[in-house]
Amino acid sequence: MARVDLGPMNGISSATVTSVTAELLGQGLISELPPETIRSGGRGRPKTLIQLNPDAAFVICVKVSINEIQIVVGDFTGQIRHSMHHPLTTLTLTLDELCAVLEEKIEAIRADVCHTFQHLAGICLAVQGVVSPNSGLIIWSPALGFRNAPISERLATAFGCPVLLENDANCIARALTSHPEYAAYPNLIVIMLGYGIGMSVLIDGKPFLGTNGSAAEFGHTKYEPGGALCACGRRGCIEAYASDYALYREARAMLTLPPGDSAHPSDAQMQALNQLAIAGDPVASQIYSKAGRALGYGIANVLALFNPDLVLITGSGVRGFEAMRPSMEEAIDEALVEELIGPSRLIASPWDRDMTFLGGIAMTLHATDLQTLASCSSCGSGDS
Template sequence: MAYQPHDSSRHDNTLAVIRSLREQGPVARVDLGILNGISSATVTSISADLLQLGLITELPPDVQRPSGRGRPKTLVQLAPEAACVICVKLSINELQLVVGDYAGQLQHSEHHSVATLALTPDALAALLEEKIAAVRTTALASHRRLVGICLAVQGVVSSHSGTLIWSPALSFRNAPLSAPLADRFDCPVLLENDANCIASVLATKPAYAGYPNLAVIMLGYGIGMSVMIDGVPFLGANGSAAEFGHSKYQPGGALCACGKRGCIEAYASDYALYREAREVLELPAGDSAHPSEQQMQALTQLAMQGNPEAQRIFAEAGRALGYGMANLLALFNPDLVLVTGSGVRGYAAMQEAMQDAIDEALVSELIGPTRIVSCPWDRDMTCLGGIAITLQASDSSLLSGR
């Protein structure tokens, strides 16, 4: 039976209940009302509908009451098996596929080493179709339906048209990815920048949830950014906004992976740091164009131990980041700038030069109360964000039975 909302407010309240359960885990009905500003009667009615649709389940009453008085609370939770989504992360020489259940939890993950730069558009399409089909078969053994797929890509994408504009992982540009896969798998296929996926996870964390105007800068092989304005991602006219790494630091300067010169990424990304360092320092052997974590850790360690050449290289990277951040502060005036990604390993070696550059570039009134903090990169949040974005996009269609 499809859910039939009585009005738009009822529909919005139902979506709020679902998202609270996804973020909080099992919650009592009375607490769902408090969390979302909804009456108890409305929550009870909504939960009855969701139980009938098989989207939530009840847990046994909590018999361990602190006071020993009153009726035990019955908690409700999303039914993990009700649906699933697949997130595919495409990065240099790697394809990762994960399955997320309806509660937003990761249920399956697999990695494939792929020579991505050697792929043609047709070869990429065939590879994605093959790997997604295999994962879907596995996922549908324990979930009722596949409701969406997310492609999380390193590089510039148009989310609106489902077109990959440019990625350092690929040798071609302007490839439509979403539509062919949506036809093949008969479900929506979202195309997202990896930084937007990461920002969607960080924005829900309690430490950052109180900052509606948030910028997340991701340091790593490349430099990415996601900007949230009043809690909503800013995508721009064709979905490729906030390309912080490809804004200019030094016109005519160092060569960027995008093919242009002087981008911030050409100074502060992993490949830029390593490119500069390999000329003057002895570092572990490997692919210098795509440095490994071991290579980057060795370079970072030299800077932290006081090697003057390594410190100079990180200081120049920090200066490039600082001038970019100064532009960000002047244009968007965010409440908070979070710096994260695997490249945050070297943030301490960049921080002083970065702050000096911000102070040089802006009067204090334009810096204002904006906080700039680093966020540890203890796990890759890209696929978790892709799961969350895809589930949120599918909630309405699940309620209507589509």
């Protein structure tokens, strides 16, 4: 973007633009594009375009899910630059063991990319389950055996940078809802289908967290009392019908699926199952139809309680959603009178890549104090 366009857009004078951009250039937070790339039409002198300097800072975003830790590096423009994947048995880890693993993996990736980037802006820890962003506690995660664990402060101390703890669904909602097409929907619900079932609620465009961060636990609202057994240990939760593990549990005795871990379906297994259901295999169709019915009853409760503008359904499980949709829509109509369905629209959003990281990086950069970035020592480590 050219300096002359920044003034009107931000409501500041051209003199202010000149002085602010000079300061940001000096700090290395922005850079100028070579002038020959932007000459247009050949008239007048070319405008010099400026851009965020991708290498000004980086974010390390860590996703903890069942039996897997993924770590990515995001640059100052929010793009993913590196990605790593560590399978390990998460459920038996103690908090100390998890912290040790995370510290080792984060330090390794930090050392790797340290010379590319000027500063470490922060670390984002995206965790499946109930977390408290304010107090930095993992309250309860299906991936972990311990509870109420203070984790943000330990990592912040170890790496001398801010640590943002977030529910994975809130990260995905952030990535999705930053698209201009969703700006018109301030009351927005994002439902994530996958190994578990997550939800993020935006009220007036802001994530609604509840009192201690455990709001929007849609997966554990009920379809029917005494119903199917859920990973949480209770019965009848929506997740116990419509999550990957629930679909796989019903299917694996009756259908031929690719080999894999008996407790946790692999992506290949879920893809095979989704395709059977969408192709109309009678057994798979029946399983997905039941899942859709449970999902529909769950969504009906959400519509009655939140009266949102829009419900977005996404997550890796959305690849099988078309096989759930007819029974889900039928269930919503069966559950609610028209006036309570109201103006809420329901849209499935395709899942071409895991948006947890894009959202986590954006949230971390958004929370970053530029002043701190500009003044902190190279490569972000407190002692480097």
